[in-house]
Amino acid sequence: MTQEISIQTADFSLADEVTLLEKDNAIDGAVVTFTGRVRNNNEGKEVTSLTLEHYPGMTEKSLAKIITEAKERWCIGRVKVIHRVGELFLGDQIVFVGVTSKHRQDAFAANEFIMDYLKVQAPFWKKEASKEGVNWLEAKTSDENKAAKW
Amino acid sequence: MINVVFFAALREQLDCSELLINDDNLKTVADLKTHLANKNDQWQHVFANSALLTAVNHDMVNNDHSIKSGDEVAFFPPVTGG
Numbered sequence: 001m002t003q004e005i006s007i008q009t010a011d012f013s014l015a016d017e018v019t020l021l022e023k024d025n026a027i028d029g030a031v032v033t034f035t036g037r038v039r040n041n042n043e044g045k046e047v048t049s050l051t052l053e054h055y056p057g058m059t060e061k062s063l064a065k066i067i068t069e070a071k072e073r074w075c076i077g078r079v080k081v082i083h084r085v086g087e088l089f090l091g092d093q094i095v096f097v098g099v100t101s102k103h104r105q106d107a108f109a110a111n112e113f114i115m116d117y118l119k120v121q122a123p124f125w126k127k128e129a130s131k132e133g134v135n136w137l138e139a140k141t142s143d144e145n146k147a148a149k150w
Numbered sequence: 151m152i153n154v155v156f157f158a159a160l161r162e163q164l165d166c167s168e169l170l171i172n173d174d175n176l177k178t179v180a181d182l183k184t185h186l187a188n189k190n191d192q193w194q195h196v197f198a199n200s201a202l203l204t205a206v207n208h209d210m211v212n213n214d215h216s217i218k219s220g221d222e223v224a225f226f227p228p229v230t231g232g
């Protein structure tokens with residue numbers, strides 16, 4: 001089995017990841033993927049790039065914990081989480097979550113759960129560069145609320 | 151010996167990414183925070199922030215969590231990945 005978690009500076013290919021989730025996996029009829037990208041605007045500021053920092057060791061441990069919890073809550077097959085670190089530019093892919101399951105409900109729910117928990121528990125931090133300068137992003141209460149609903 | 155590490159905005163505010171502390175009197179995360187805050191005004195200011203998160207050996211913990219020699223204690227701001 002391939003690694004479920006990858007923290008990397010390199011880009012990833014959605015097509016390649018889907019191929020890996022589906023390869024020799026006729027048992028699962030559903031594949032749900034999410035890709036997060038760098039957008040050009042954040043709270044009114046024109047963003048030019050993001051720099052992602054993380055806490056090596058803890059990041060992998062916290063993501064593994066989130067994946068385990070998803071597997072305890074839903075009947076899911078394969079899971080893949082990729083998160084990029086380093087400097088990223090407009091339109092660049094930041095994060096990928098892929099989940100397979102026999103039926104779609106479980107894959108949809110588990111995918112959203114993993115993303116919502118990643119947002120509030122995995123030790124990543126974004127530093128944003130815009131025309132107004134460089135600043136660390138503040139955590140959002142709305143993200144806390146999304147995670148709390150599970 | 152406790153290995154203390156800092157991340158993101160916190161690391162920049164303190165201008166420090168890693169610190170070794172050798173003090174057997176520090177029994178909890180709260181003790182360690184008080185000890186670090188006493189360094190100077192800037193550290194005092196940073197550790198007065200209640201939103202600060204703490205991890206011991208890669209697990210998120212509260213202020214009353216006990217610490218011992220050999221532990222890695224990390225302090226960082228609320229996370230903003232994804």
